[in-house]
Amino acid sequence: MAYVALYRQWRPQDFENLVGQEHISRTLKNAITVGKIAHAYLFSGPRGTGKTSTAKILAKALNCVQGPTPTPCNQCPNCEKITTGTSMDVFEIDAASNRGIDEIRDLRETVKFSPVDGRYKVYIIDEVHMLTTEAFNALLKTLEEPPGHVVFILATTESHKIPATIHSRCQRYDFRRIGIKDIQERLQDVVKGAGLDVADDALKLIATHAEGGLRDALSVLDQCAALDSGTITAVKVRQLLGLIGHEWVWKMTDALADRDASAAMLTLDELIVMGKEVRQILLELALHARSLMLYKAAPNIESVELYSDELPILEKHSAKFTHNELVNMIQTMHEAANEAKWSPEPRITAEVALLSVCRRADNASLESLVERIELLERRLSGSAAATISERAFQPQPDRAVQVPVKPKIQEKPAIAATVADSQMTVSHNEQKHEAVPIGTSNIKDVWDNMLKELLSTGKRSVHACVSQGHLISLDDKQATIQFTANFPKERTEKDDYRAILETVLAGICGHQVQVRCMLGAASPPPPKAAAEVKPKPANPNQDAVTDHPVLREAVKMFGGNIVKQE
Ligand SMILES: [Zn+2]
Incomplete structure (x- = not known):
């Protein structure tokens, strides 16, 4: 015997077994009990939520030998024929493949004839939104004056595509997505009934992935069962669904x-x-x-x-x-x-x-920005003034080679006020190496030569990574490369890349050089040739004041220029 898919084997056969749509089964059962049967129903909702199943149960409820009854017997010939799809009174039409006016005209011809076995002729039109405009118009004619023995059940996943004229002639039922718990319970019933061996977390995974559609869930279960005969585990389900895990x-x-x-x-x-x-x-x-x-x-x-x-x-x-x-x-x-x-x-x-x-950025939030501004305001007014003038007269480290370096972006905004300190520290630390300053033009030459050497020796991936940075300082012990992004920085720092760089640099400089990497917020301006460096302003103190890190930070934040107040 041909294999019947799980979702067809386990299709609900009465209102009691309809999962997750209690609001609909209750209303329909009441309507049948009191004999208020509409001529046209519109079932809308996501796929696999029970629209077609409900339509078939409704057809049985109307045509059951003991009916119309809210609890069809599922044993009489009428019920059985509807279940197997051989009833002469229940027509299932797939509007996706029969969407033209001709099909609807045929339908209008057959509508006139009385039912063969039961009381009603039931037309179930699936995916009704796929009908053409002409077909909708033809259908509308029938819906306007339907014979008393005809019930239309229109099912759709996209009810907004149904013309308002059709809408207004139907009783509308909205099918909900089925909850994960409901799907899981139903799957458990099926697993028990079909004698499958499925782990609980696998069932939950299937239920979650089905996004409210029981049919999808059962299809996945079916595929898992077909995969192999052992226990169905979450790992297998994940593999089948292509999930990451x-x-x-x-x-x-x-x-x-x-x-x-x-x-x-x-x-x-x-x-x-x-x-x-x-x-x-x-x-x-x-x-x-x-x-x-x-x-x-x-x-x-x-x-x-x-x-x-x-x-x-x-x-x-x-x-x-x-x-x-x-x-x-x-x-x-x-x-x-x-x-x-x-x-x-x-x-x-x-x-x-x-x-x-x-x-x-850590400081993306408004609060931290406000905090920074307040901190700066406090420092700029009152007590800070003294500190600034005091510091302005302190000797500045030699910056012939050093480019001011911003702290790592990882640093918390709360310590923004210590920018000044950290900058000083960086500079002082560099000095501890007793730097023999090398002209900026030399640095550029060394850098260019190093990149060329990497290319000519076929170290393309090293080149691609390192060339995202800049050589910002070089003395007889250490070369510092600054990056604006974390990834190339961390990659360059790894032993393999660093060893290659240090070998190349040793060849160029004539002595062993240690490579150090750091993060900076923006790429530094291209190093100027030594001759191009501007002469210092006449008043060195004035320059020191305007160059103070706190003021620079303030200018960066608020914009504008620093004006000397006499
Ligand atoms: Zn029956």
Whole structure:
């Protein structure tokens, strides 16, 4: 005997077994009991939520030998014929493949004849929104003056495409997406009845993935059962559905939480090598971020289905993100997932999205900006004035080679006021190397030669990575390369790349040089030749004051120029 798909074997045969649509079965049962049967019904709702099943149950309720009854017997010849699809009184029409006016004209001809076995002729028109305008008009004629023995059941997933004239002549029933719990319970019944061996978490995964459609859930279960004869586990379901899986999503979320760009890129690479789809990766990350957002907002909420309800994970990850960061992350992932649909290189889309989450600014929120402004205001007024003039007269470190370096972007906004200090520290630390300053033009030559050498020796990937940075200082012990992005910086710092660079630099400089990498917010201006350096202003103190880090920070934040007040 031919195999009958699970969803057909387990199609509900009476209103009691209709899953998740109690509001509809109750109303229909009442209507049948009191004999108020409409001429046309419109069943609308997502696919796989029981529209066709309900239509068939209604047909049986009307035509059962013991009917019309809200509880068809399912044993009389009429019921059996409807179940097997051989009834002469129940017509199932698929409007997706019979959408023209001719089919509807044929229908109008047959409508006139009385039913053969039962009391009613029932026309079930599936996907009715697919009909052409002419076909709708022809159908409308029949709906306007239907013979008393005819019941139309129009089913659609897109009720907004049904003309208002048709709408107004139908009793409308909206089918809901079926809840995950309901689907899971129904799956459990089926598993028991069909003698399958399925793990609980596998069932839950199938139920979650079905997005409210029981038919989809049963189809997946069917496929899993066909895959092999052993126990159906969550791992097998995930494989079948092409899902990424919790462990990988946790790993990626860890990387994003720690702003670890290299770990994020490596994880993405591993997933792609495993054949996972880029969009699915982004979507599951968004789902997990949503879970974290909801958990943060309402930790005790139970009715909402989460991507994972493992408390330790929710607690751990939600503590690492702010609410705004999670909202931004969800938006970024969704936008990227949409873009990946059309992108010729979806992988790049994912990389851009993941890196932008890794490089999210700590100070993006309004509160922290306000905090920074207040801090600056306090420092600029009153007590700060003394500090500024005091510091202005302190000797500045020699900056022939040093380019002022901003602190790492990772630093918290609260310490913005210490920008000045950290800059001084960086400069002083550099001095401890007893730098023998090398002219800026030399630095540029060394850098250019190094890049050329990398290319000529075939170290293309090293070149591609390193060339995203700039050599900002070089003395007889150390070369400092500044990057604006974390990923190339961390990659260059790894032993293999650094060793290559140090060898090349040693060849160019004639002595061993240690490579150091750092992050800077913006790329420094191209180094000017020594001769081009502008002469110092006449009043060195004035220059020192306007050059004070706090003032520079203020100018950057508020714009404008510093004017000397006499
Ligand atoms: Zn019956």
